[in-house]
Amino acid sequence: MANDSTFLHSRRGLPQELVETQRWIEGVARAYGLDFCDTIFEMCDWEEINMLAAYGGFPTRYPHWRFGMEYISLDKGYEYGLQKIYEMVINTRPSYAYLLDNNTMMDQKLVMAHVFGHVDFFTNNAWFAHTNRRMLDQMANHATRVRRHINAQGQDTVEHFIDMCLSLENLIDPYLPHIRRERSEIERQREADRQTSGPAKMPAKQYMDKYINPPEFLEQQRQRQVDRQQQQTHFPVEPVRDVLGFLLKHGRMKPWQSDILSIIRDEAMYFAPQGQTKIMNEGWACYWHTTMMTRDLLTDAEVIDYADHHSGTVSMRPGQLNPYKLGLELYRDIEDRWNKGRFGKDWLDCKDVAVKRDWDTGAGLGRQKIFEVRKTHNDVTFVDEFLTEHFVREQGIFTYEYDKTAHHFVVDSREFADVKHKLLLMLATRGNPRIEVTDANHGNHGELELTHHHEGVDLQLQWAKQALGSVAQIWGRGAHLRTRVDDGDVILHHDGDHFTIEKLTKAGPKQEKT
Amino acid sequence: MSLNIDNDIHRFKQIVRGKVRRDLRKYMSSTEMIGKEKGRAVRVPLPQIGIPRFRYGKNDTGGIGQGDGEKGDAVDGQTDPAQGQGQAGNQPGEHVLEAEITLEELAEIMGEELELPRIEPKGKKQIxxxxxxxxxxxxxxxxxxxxxxxxxxxxxxxxxxxxxxxxxxxxxxxxxxxxxxxxxxxxxEPQSSAVIIYMMDVSGSMGREQKEIVRLEAFWIDLWLQHNYKNVQNRFIIHDAAAREVDRDTFFRTRESGGTLISSAYQLCWEIIQSDYPPSEWNIYPFHFSDGDNWSKADTEKCLALLKQQMVPAVNQFSYAQVDSDYGSGQFYDDMQGAFADDERVTLSRIPDRDHIMDSIKELLGKGR
Incomplete structure (x- = not known):
C-alpha cells in the first residue's frame, strides 16, 4: 500500500513556473466570473496518468481486473499513437487535476483553462449538487473494505460477486438524489388499514361478544385478512427504477455481499451526473479554454500549436458527433442569440426571414444566459431547450440508421424534428435500457420480476441472459424480465442456474412457466 | 516504478491467459486477429472482456452524426454492428482499437504478445x-x-x-x-533466406471453418517469418489423394473432395526442396495442415519414413498442425507423435477451434528454430 499521506507514488509539486501560471490563469478565470473551489494540479508521467484514467481519475480503487484491462488499453493506445489523455479532473473538494509532465507550456495552460471550466461546472451545476465531494476518501475507503472482504472470502469469490454487481451497474436511478419521492396514496392507505383495523368482528353486544366472536372465529378472520392482504399487496407498489438499491434493501445476501453491492452502487451514483452532463460539461470547459486562451493566455509563438491542438479536440470524425464540439457550439449559439435578443415572444412570432436574419436588439445578455444555463440544465434539458432548427442546419447534423441490406449505416434524415427526437432519446437512455423492478413476489414465490420499457430496440439477449443470472444470484431466488423480442412480448426466466424464454401470447391469458 | 494498478494488470493478464477465473474467458472479445485489412491498417489485437449488461441488441437505433451526405448515403466511421462490439462508443473501454500500423510493427507486437523468441537465422548466407x-x-x-x-x-x-x-x-x-x-x-540486418512451404489437406472433411483457421494461422506464421528473415519465399501445396502446387489464392480457396493421401504432399514438398532450395543455403519451414484423417496405415508409414530419412534432417523445422473437424479421425497426429515425440525438429499442434489459433502458433513457433 502506498503511504496514505501522499497522493501519488511520486508526488511532485508543480515547478515554480507552473505555480505562477496557475495563479495567473485562476485570476483570469475568476475575472470572467467562473466560480470554482480550490483546484490542485498534480504532475504525472504518462504511466501515472494512464493509471489514473483507468481508475476513473482516482489514485486508489478497489482491486479489480477491469482497471488493469483499461490500463493496458490506454497504455497500448498511447504507445501506438492512437490516443493521448489531455486532461483529467475529478469532482471533489478540493478538486484534483493532472498535468502530463512532458507537455509544452502551451498545453499546460490549455489544460488549466479547460480544468477551471470543469471545476466551475462541478461546483455550480445542479446535477452535481448531491455528489459526494469527499469521494477521494470514499474511494480509498471502498478499496480497504473490498480488500478486507478479499482477505476473508478469497479473491475469486469476491471478484466474481463484484462482476455480478457490475453487470447491473447501469440499473440505478440517476434522479434519485434530486427527488424525495412521496409514498403513493395507495400505499399510505394500506398502511393505515394495517394499523387500525383488527380482525373483522361480527356485531355483538359486549356480553355476547365472546360467544358470537369466539377466539377460533377471530383467528380465522385474522388469517383470512392476512391472506387477502397478501394477495392484494403488490410489492413494490410502484415500479422501482433503482434496481441496485432495491436489491440492496431486499435481496438475500451475506453481509459482505451487501457491502460490495453498496460500494458498486455508491460509485455508480457518484459517476452518474458526469454521464448526464457530458455535452454540457465538456462544452463549458471548451468554451472557457477557447475564450481564455485566445483572449488572455496565448503568446504569439503558441498560436499555431494551440490551433492545432484545439482543432484536434473539437474535430469531428467523419459522420460522428463530438460532444465537445456540440456543447461548445451550443453555448456559442445561446450566447449569440441572447446577445442579439433572439428569444422570447417577438422573436418566435416573427415570420419574416429577412427581419430575422438581421435581428439584433443589442440585448447583450449572452454571457449571463450561459452562466444561468450551466447552473440548471443537464444534457437532456439543454438539448431540448436550446437546439434550434437553424443550429441543426448550420452544423449539418443528421440522423443515421442501419441499412440491413447494405450492411452499413446510412444518413436517414436532416429534419430538425427527427434529429432532435433521436438525440434526446440517445441522451435520455445513454445506451442503457430502462429496467425497473415491478414485482418482488413473482408467482407468489418471492421471485423478482423486472420490466424493460421497450423503446423500439430489443435487448441483446445473450447479455440479458447473463445479467439476469446476476440478478437471480444477488436476489437469492429466481429472476424474471418482461421485455419484447422481435415485436412479441416475452418473459425471460433465470433461476440462478438455468435460463428460459417464454413467449407471451399477446391477447390470451399469460402462461405460467411449467 | 511500481504503480497501484500493477496488481490489476497482472490479474487481467492471468484471466486472459486462462490461469484464473476461466468463467470470464467466454466474454473475451477480439480473439479474431485480422479484422480488416484496409491497405495496411490492421486491427490490433487487444483482448477485452466485456461485463455482460442489459444493453441494446442488434437492431440498433442508429444515431446522430454530423457532416455531409444526402439521405441514404453511407456514413463513414461507423462500425458495422454485424461484426460485434459495435456499440456506439458511449461506454468507455468497449471498443476495439484499430491502428494504422505496419506489418513489421505488428510482428514486433506479436512477438511481444505471444512471447515468441526471435529466430536465429542459420546458415551459410549470413551476409x-x-x-x-x-x-x-x-x-x-x-x-x-x-x-x-x-x-x-x-x-x-x-x-x-x-x-x-x-x-x-x-x-x-x-x-x-x-x-x-x-x-x-x-x-x-543479416541477409538470409527462408522458404515456407505450406501444405494443406483439401479433402472433403476440411470444411470452411477449418480452412479459415488455416488461413488465419498461415497469415500469422507468414508474418512472423517475414519479420525474421529478409527474404522469404512461399510455396503452396494442396492435396487430397494427389498433391499439386498452387498459388496463394487457390491455396486458400480450393475445396475439393476425395480421399486423403498425405504422402503425396510430402513427396511433392521434398521434390520442391530438392530442386529449388538447397538446404545448405535456405532456411526451410514446411507446414502441413490437415484434419489428420489419412487414407491408410500404409500411407502413414510412407509419410513417416520420408520425413525421418530425408525431409526432417534437411529442414529447420517441420510443423504439423491438425485442425479438429467433425469428420476426421485425427489419427495422423497420434502417429506423428509416436514417431517424433523426442525430435525437436518436428513440432506438432492441435487446433480445436478458432480461439486456439494463438496457442497453436505459439506451439509451432515458440521454439525459435
Whole structure:
C-alpha cells in the first residue's frame, strides 16, 4: 500500500513556473466570473496518468481486473499513437487535476483553462449538487473494505460477486438524489388499514361478544385478512427504477455481499451526473479554454500549436458527433442569440426571414444566459431547450440508421424534428435500457420480476441472459424480465442456474412457466 | 516504478491467459486477429472482456452524426454492428482499437504478445545487409528529403512570432532555418533466406471453418517469418489423394473432395526442396495442415519414413498442425507423435477451434528454430 499521506507514488509539486501560471490563469478565470473551489494540479508521467484514467481519475480503487484491462488499453493506445489523455479532473473538494509532465507550456495552460471550466461546472451545476465531494476518501475507503472482504472470502469469490454487481451497474436511478419521492396514496392507505383495523368482528353486544366472536372465529378472520392482504399487496407498489438499491434493501445476501453491492452502487451514483452532463460539461470547459486562451493566455509563438491542438479536440470524425464540439457550439449559439435578443415572444412570432436574419436588439445578455444555463440544465434539458432548427442546419447534423441490406449505416434524415427526437432519446437512455423492478413476489414465490420499457430496440439477449443470472444470484431466488423480442412480448426466466424464454401470447391469458 | 494498478494488470493478464477465473474467458472479445485489412491498417489485437449488461441488441437505433451526405448515403466511421462490439462508443473501454500500423510493427507486437523468441537465422548466407529507415527529422539534409509540412509549420510559427504574418495576406515563406528534413538511421540486418512451404489437406472433411483457421494461422506464421528473415519465399501445396502446387489464392480457396493421401504432399514438398532450395543455403519451414484423417496405415508409414530419412534432417523445422473437424479421425497426429515425440525438429499442434489459433502458433513457433 502506498503511504496514505501522499497522493501519488511520486508526488511532485508543480515547478515554480507552473505555480505562477496557475495563479495567473485562476485570476483570469475568476475575472470572467467562473466560480470554482480550490483546484490542485498534480504532475504525472504518462504511466501515472494512464493509471489514473483507468481508475476513473482516482489514485486508489478497489482491486479489480477491469482497471488493469483499461490500463493496458490506454497504455497500448498511447504507445501506438492512437490516443493521448489531455486532461483529467475529478469532482471533489478540493478538486484534483493532472498535468502530463512532458507537455509544452502551451498545453499546460490549455489544460488549466479547460480544468477551471470543469471545476466551475462541478461546483455550480445542479446535477452535481448531491455528489459526494469527499469521494477521494470514499474511494480509498471502498478499496480497504473490498480488500478486507478479499482477505476473508478469497479473491475469486469476491471478484466474481463484484462482476455480478457490475453487470447491473447501469440499473440505478440517476434522479434519485434530486427527488424525495412521496409514498403513493395507495400505499399510505394500506398502511393505515394495517394499523387500525383488527380482525373483522361480527356485531355483538359486549356480553355476547365472546360467544358470537369466539377466539377460533377471530383467528380465522385474522388469517383470512392476512391472506387477502397478501394477495392484494403488490410489492413494490410502484415500479422501482433503482434496481441496485432495491436489491440492496431486499435481496438475500451475506453481509459482505451487501457491502460490495453498496460500494458498486455508491460509485455508480457518484459517476452518474458526469454521464448526464457530458455535452454540457465538456462544452463549458471548451468554451472557457477557447475564450481564455485566445483572449488572455496565448503568446504569439503558441498560436499555431494551440490551433492545432484545439482543432484536434473539437474535430469531428467523419459522420460522428463530438460532444465537445456540440456543447461548445451550443453555448456559442445561446450566447449569440441572447446577445442579439433572439428569444422570447417577438422573436418566435416573427415570420419574416429577412427581419430575422438581421435581428439584433443589442440585448447583450449572452454571457449571463450561459452562466444561468450551466447552473440548471443537464444534457437532456439543454438539448431540448436550446437546439434550434437553424443550429441543426448550420452544423449539418443528421440522423443515421442501419441499412440491413447494405450492411452499413446510412444518413436517414436532416429534419430538425427527427434529429432532435433521436438525440434526446440517445441522451435520455445513454445506451442503457430502462429496467425497473415491478414485482418482488413473482408467482407468489418471492421471485423478482423486472420490466424493460421497450423503446423500439430489443435487448441483446445473450447479455440479458447473463445479467439476469446476476440478478437471480444477488436476489437469492429466481429472476424474471418482461421485455419484447422481435415485436412479441416475452418473459425471460433465470433461476440462478438455468435460463428460459417464454413467449407471451399477446391477447390470451399469460402462461405460467411449467 | 511500481504503480497501484500493477496488481490489476497482472490479474487481467492471468484471466486472459486462462490461469484464473476461466468463467470470464467466454466474454473475451477480439480473439479474431485480422479484422480488416484496409491497405495496411490492421486491427490490433487487444483482448477485452466485456461485463455482460442489459444493453441494446442488434437492431440498433442508429444515431446522430454530423457532416455531409444526402439521405441514404453511407456514413463513414461507423462500425458495422454485424461484426460485434459495435456499440456506439458511449461506454468507455468497449471498443476495439484499430491502428494504422505496419506489418513489421505488428510482428514486433506479436512477438511481444505471444512471447515468441526471435529466430536465429542459420546458415551459410549470413551476409550483413545495410538498410536505411526514415525515422526522424533533422535540420539539415538534402532538398529531396525536405519535409514540406514541417518546414511550413516552422515558417508559420516564426512569422507569427515575429509579427510578419498577416491574416489578410497569408503568405508563408520558409527561410533556411525553417527547413526540416527527414533523417534516417542505418541498420545492419543479416541477409538470409527462408522458404515456407505450406501444405494443406483439401479433402472433403476440411470444411470452411477449418480452412479459415488455416488461413488465419498461415497469415500469422507468414508474418512472423517475414519479420525474421529478409527474404522469404512461399510455396503452396494442396492435396487430397494427389498433391499439386498452387498459388496463394487457390491455396486458400480450393475445396475439393476425395480421399486423403498425405504422402503425396510430402513427396511433392521434398521434390520442391530438392530442386529449388538447397538446404545448405535456405532456411526451410514446411507446414502441413490437415484434419489428420489419412487414407491408410500404409500411407502413414510412407509419410513417416520420408520425413525421418530425408525431409526432417534437411529442414529447420517441420510443423504439423491438425485442425479438429467433425469428420476426421485425427489419427495422423497420434502417429506423428509416436514417431517424433523426442525430435525437436518436428513440432506438432492441435487446433480445436478458432480461439486456439494463438496457442497453436505459439506451439509451432515458440521454439525459435
Amino acid at each position: 550483413k545487409a545495410e538498410r536505411d529507415r526514415y525515422t526522424g527529422i533533422s535540420r539539415v539534409g538534402p532538398e529531396s528529403l525536405r519535409h514540406t509540412r514541417r518546414t511550413f509549420r516552422e515558417a508559420l510559427k516564426r512569422q507569427i512570432a515575429s509579427g510578419t504574418w498577416s491574416p489578410s495576406n497569408p503568405r508563408i515563406i520558409p527561410i533556411r532555418d525553417d527547413k526540416r528534413y527527414r533523417s534516417w538511421t542505418t541498420k545492419a
